[in-house]
Amino acid sequence: MTQIKVDALITNQFLAADLREIRQMQEESKRKPPKTEIVWRNVFLFAALHIGALIGLYQLVLQAKWATVGWVFLLHTLGSMGVTGGAHRLWAHRSYKARFPMRVFLMLINSIAFQNDIIEWARDHRCHHKWTDTDADPHSTNRGMFFAHMGWLLVKKHEQLKVQGAKLDLSDLYADRVLMFQRRNYLPLVGIFCFALPTFIPVYFWGESALIAFYTAALFRYTFTLHATWCINSVSHWIGWQPYDHQASSVDNLWTSVAAVGEGGHNYHHTFPQDYRTSEHAEFLNWTRVLIDVGATLGLVYDRKTTAEEVIERQCKKFGCAEERAKMLQKLG
Ligand SMILES: [Zn+2]
C-alpha cells in the first residue's frame, strides 16, 4: 500500500516540471522582482566558518600529519555521499530503495555533512527540480551565480518558495522513522558526526594536536564539502556541456563530478531525475553510484531505476545533441 503511494508520488509530483507553469512564474517574477533581505546572523556564522576553514587549510598544507590529511579526505567523501547517495538520490528522488541498515548508515554519514536535516534538504531539492529557475526554486540561477551557490542561505526565503513548497507531498519523508529520528536529534547528531568525532579521532589514534584536528577535519572539511555541494547549484548550472537538453540551465561538468563524488552529470540528472546514476559516465567519476551498487551487492539496496537507451537517444535527438553525447561518452567513458 505504502509502496504504491510512493510510486505515484514520484510519477505525479516533484519530478515533472510543467514548462508553462515555470514560464508564468518567471514572467511574474519579472513584474515583481524578488527582494533581497539579508539574514545577518547567517552572514556572520558563514564568515566565521570561512575564517576557521582558512586556518584549517593552512594547517592542512603545512602542519597536519599525513593521517589527518587522509582523514579529511575520507570525511569529505563520506559526508558528500550522505548527501548525494542519501538526501539526494534516495530520499529526494526515490531513485532506488534501501533497507533499514543502509538508511541508517546514509543518515549517519549525512550528519557528517551538516546541510540541514534530510527532510528539509529533500523538500528544497524537490522544489529545485519542479520549479527550476523560478522564485520557488530555493537557489534559482536567475538571481545570479553567487545566489545559486551560497547567497540563497544568506537571505530570507522567497514567499513563492513557501507557497509552492507547501503544495509538495512530503508524506513519504515523514513516514520514514530514520528521517524522523534524524530530525528529532539533529543538533546532537551533527555535534557528534560533523565536529566532535572528526576532532577526537585524530587526537586519540595518531596523536594529532586537538586544534589542528578541529580546524582541518571539522571546520575546513565541513566548508569544503559545503562548497562542493553548492557547486552543483552554481557551476553545474553554468559551465559545461548539454547533450540531453539545450533548453535547461543545467549542464554536465567534469570537475563538479570529481568534487561532489559523482554528482556533476547535472544536465542528464535534470532530464532523467529518477535515474539513480545521475550520469551516464563511468564509475570512476561516480563514487556515489559505486556505493549504491555495493549496497545492492550486499542486499541492502534494491529497485535501482535507470533510463532506457532508446529514451535517452530520443531525448537527445529532440532536445539535446546526439553527437555531443557520443563525444563525451567516448572521452569520459
Ligand atoms: Zn536532483
Ligand SMILES: [Zn+2]
Ligand atoms: Zn540543478
